Amino acid sequence: MLTHECEAVVLAALDYGETDRIVTLFTREQGKIRAIARHGKKSVKRFSGALEIFARLRLHLVLKEGLSSLRGTDIVTVFPHIRNDLLKISYAGYACEVVDRLLPEAMCNPRLFRLLVSYLEQLEISPSRADDRRFFEVNLLNILGYRISLEQCSRCGADFGDSSGAVQYSSTGELLCSGCGNGGHQLSSVSRGLLKNALATGRFGVVRFPETSLREAGDVLDAAIASHLTRPLHSLQFLQHVLGVQPQ
Ligand SMILES: [Zn+2]
Structure with missing residues (x-):
């Protein structure tokens, strides 16, 4: 054999x-x-x-x-340093489960492999940070063909341009113009710009999200990932529990 x-x-x-x-x-x-x-x-x-x-x-x-x-x-x-830190274990376990659940079997994807290994290396050598998780997620969605449309409305295709105004987002993490949105949650142009930078930058630790952007971008990413899953992630519940105990 x-x-x-x-x-x-x-x-x-x-x-x-x-x-x-x-x-x-x-x-x-x-x-x-x-x-x-x-x-x-x-x-x-x-x-x-x-x-x-x-x-x-x-x-x-x-x-x-x-x-x-x-x-x-x-x-x-x-990754011995990850294994000695409960929060790092939670982030690494979450990254592995997201990849497991979103990647079809037997489909070669060396870019995604590099992204996952880079995230684990970042967790191994640096303090764990919520924005590294968000950097991982926005790139993961992009590589898997689920890129969040950051430039145009997901429904009507209207260009967001370089406007400094906020855009809205749906319960499935799609960004919408004011005509298509229903007055729901808003993503500021700063947060949208940071997500674009995270896609343009190939390295962890370069793009940092201030707290407001971390919350807004995190909501969009959580919703976008959940929309591609048929059931909740066990590791996400565990991560949220650990984060509740040990805020980051
Ligand atoms: Zn629209």
Whole structure:
């Protein structure tokens, strides 16, 4: 059987039976796949004890339709600083679940792989910040083809131009002109500009959102992501709980 070598981030992992482990992997080379690791609960020799969410690994893998077979792993990093910090664990777990839920299986997406790895690296080396999460989300939606229309009304196509006025947004995170909106929530031109900058900048930590923009842009992004999901994210509830305990 042909063994593939891939680089991957573990998106989800659970025990299966007495000794095995089933993992959802985002591989750079093959996209998202599910695989079974025989003796994955205990075999430190083959799996380095690293079949845990958001670990970055090199894999030896036999690809199969449905459930692939994981033959061995080498650790690239388990992101030890993230694992020592509950808030960072919450952000990293959330990022992995969003990718898992929005990315179709077996669809190669090296740009999204780079974005996820960059976010995990940022969490590993920097204090956790809410605007890094928002930078991740706006770019994630863009890469997956769900880009928020920041320049034109999502309904009628009217150009927002460079006007300094606020625009409205719908319950599904679509930006609307004053004619199409129903007087609901507003996104200021400053916040809209910051979201545009976040899409134009390829690096974490460059675009910083002041508190008002963080709240407005966060509402738009939460609504946009929720509109593409069929059920709520477990990790989002956990993150919100941790943020409530430890405001950031
Ligand atoms: Zn309109």
